[in-house]
Amino acid sequence: MLIKVCGMRDADNIQQVAQLDIDLMGFVFYPQSPRFVKMISSNAGLIPDYSEERLRNANANKQASIASAKEPQRVGVFVDEMPQTIVTRIYNHRLQYVQLHGEESPTMIDNLKRTLIPDIAPNIKVIKALSVASKEDVARYKDYEGLVDLFLFDTRCPTMGGSGKLFDWDVLGAYNGHTPFLLSGGIGPDDAERVRQFDHPMLAGIDLNSRFETEPGRKDVDLLRTFIQQVRG
Template sequence: MIKVCGMRERDNIAAVAQLDIDMMGFVFWPQSPRYVRMISSAAGIIPDYSEERLRRSRGEQLRDASRQPKRVGVFVDDMPQNIVTRVYSYRLDFIQLHGDEPRETCENLRSTLDPDIRPGIGIIKAISVASPADLRRWKDYAGAVDMLLFDTKCSGKGGSGNRFDWRLLSEYDGDIPFLLSGGIGPDDAESIRSVAHPMMAGIDLNSRFETQPGLKDVEKLRNFIETIRQ
């Protein structure tokens, strides 16, 4: 599974969505340089009610939807009502909680959203990693989230471009699948292949594939994805 996070610009979103990726992340944390203020419907991420689209056959619409990566909204200690509004407005498939949100927040969001607002919504909890003790925090979220994301502990909330010591992953003994994040770059395909953990579900790509915050280098992504998929 490949997730590309920190998307913001309309044309860049459309180009990256054509790559062989599974998830696309949008940051709804105002302090981030990748903060999403508004995405035009022409990007294909939120509903597009243009006449051209409405004229398409139902079959064409279904084929378009099948090619779209899952939409992940990234939130940091946000108010639940803001998260619910973004889920509804952007038709998010996953919520990624990247702050200090407790288990109860995960449970309450799921009960609020599923099934009435967004049936089947997935919840990802990010955990910042610098030591084995950090990896043991999975127990706080067992049964409350669908996936974890292990990122590098830093002063901010992700997107640092720095990698934590992946050897620490051997300390993870949980049963929640995880995405590996933090400083993965264009030259790291072989290093990722060397990570042999049964619960590793995929990787999260962000700052090291950017030309500037929020703008991804499509060719770098394409080349990396082709290599990692081999």
Template sequence: MSNTIKPLIKVCGMRQPDNIRAVAQLPIDYMGFIFYPKSSRYVDMKRVRTGLMPDLADADMSHATDASQMRHIDRVGVFVDATVQDIITHVVAFKLDAVQLHGSESPTFIRNLRSTIVPDIRPELKIFKAMSIASADDIARCAQYDGLVDMFVFDTKCKGYGGSGMQFDWSLLDNYQGTVPFLLSGGIGPDDAERIKAVSHKRFAGVDLNSKFETEPALKDVRLLEEFIGRITPYSR
């Protein structure tokens, strides 16, 4: 990334409506909502009692994330090995602009998902693929998704699916030769501004911020986020 280009900022793991509204006032590009039931940041849905219609997003959450509240921010739904139908239900209910696949989703699954949603349901939907990184072999696995996804999210490999609060060895990024841009994730915190500014990979698009900016799971410290974003955008070396 050129040192004069603003890195993209994604703040993930949002759930509290008032906190969503506050973070939405910051100069960020993506806001992530986790739809993985085992996550401590899981966003549930309001059940339709008849069981005859798809679940609906909670009314307060829907208001907090509507277009008037988030004019400049894309809504990203995070899923782990969910079914196509489950993803579609959330795309419609939350008016998602992107889905982030954080499990073992295959290239065939991604092709089917895109062909089902685009163009009839959400024509402009973007697909992100999270990759758990601990070695050069993990970077090499990206090749199977090249040209199928719009963005990679490079996260730290751990026993679960993200949320470890730990960083992987960023020197491994030198092994990535693909064409898809990536967001750098995994344990990025308030003290990492200078390290972010030092990342020079041509496919580096921005950062994904989560647990290191929280006072509790799914509740972000807006002041910490604002200060950190101010230190890296715009930046120069």
């Protein structure tokens, strides 16, 4: 069960959440989001600002504490962004995943991958988010099958994610694809047992965001820790 915590921004909070038993950490590069990352201080340690040099010059004590922590994989979240901007973010922030959360076409994704692989980011992985309210929404996966590494099924809403609202997971019975997926959309502190009971052969993990926040971009570490322990069993 992969666990992704998305919408991170504050340096100290990034350090704290990175020490939990999570696999992926998401950073939102969508200017209209309240969790938009303009720049993350090098003191966050997990990702640099613009260069490795700035990261090396960061506070030595902070670096020592971070070096001993498990580092989650870094995910950049984009919404209908220009490919050249995505490429720049990948390079500057050493992203390992790109999550496309808009109406990106299969052609755009194919071209992006051809630009990145093998010269710029040979190991980059792509997550395609699909907003879901019905079985018909789920069926859109067929356009991207074989092109992306993971799907992310999120609640259909006008805010492009982070709504805090659950969708009816039963509609995912319509998913017959061969690409693993992350379950997203309003999963909160009281949903651990529901997550454990959800059964689908292609379920790879879950995505956590707004229901664990004290404010946009900052997570309640204790709530996350308890929930993760419950989900891990």
